[in-house]
Amino acid sequence: MMISKIKPLVFILICLLALNGCSEDIEDKENHFTSDDVLRVLESQELDLVSFGKTGYPLKLNDILPEVYSVEAPGNEDPYNPEFMHFYIFNSEKERINGTKEFNKHMERAHFTTFPFLYEKSNVLIVYWSKTKDSPLFNKPIETALEQLE
Template sequence: MNITKTKLLLFMVMCFVALVGCSKENENKLNLDDVLTALKSQNLKLEPFGITGYPMKLNDVIPEAYSVKTSGAEEDSNTEEFIHFYIFNSEKDRLKGAKEFNKITENTNSTSSPFLYEKENILLIYWSNSKDHPLMGEAIETALEQLNS
């Protein structure tokens, strides 16, 4: 009888481990390297920009900032564009961060236009110099589509 209880307990532990492994909380998360690799595959030149001033903290996450241009762009261009990468713990946290961004910026006038791109736990904000013709928009969309879900 003791062996049966041990087998039952072992079976329950194995079921628990399987359930935890399949839970939504343990979903595969994207990281900054995944996204940078996908963007670079679209011929975007990304340079770490560091933090200047007071970066917009969203849902307790401070972004990684990069300057961006296409590989074919002129090197002496005076107008840089930027991408802020917010890496959240979950998709739910990313949704909260995007909602917070929209609330903060709804009545703000800026010299550059933000374009939000979301994938799993990543919020990418591309600050374009043109509201009507964002140069990197299509490349960013293609790169994010390439990332495995």
């Protein structure tokens, strides 16, 4: 009698483990973007991005160093004073959420000459360092570009 109860429980347990394993694989494959994906959609918004690579002293989040890009507006009066974007490409959306929390914690007491604006989608965090706090020049193109990430 005891054996007949154990067999269905073992079967159910095996099914649950299999379903859980499959769902994690699907989640990892969906919405996992690369820096090339981000660069492609931003450039489709006619942003002039110049790579600075992984250089300087950008903030490291969850052991991820960002790729740094300068961005210039068309007709910019001072081409030698660009604004910057940092692309953080995390391994998962959960790591990106933790990275954003870490960024905000670092920024609580910081004083800026430029102002950080954060844009998030899936495993991607973009920090756009604008010269103005009230009307960031590239807000709309960045938002539009992230909507196009698929």
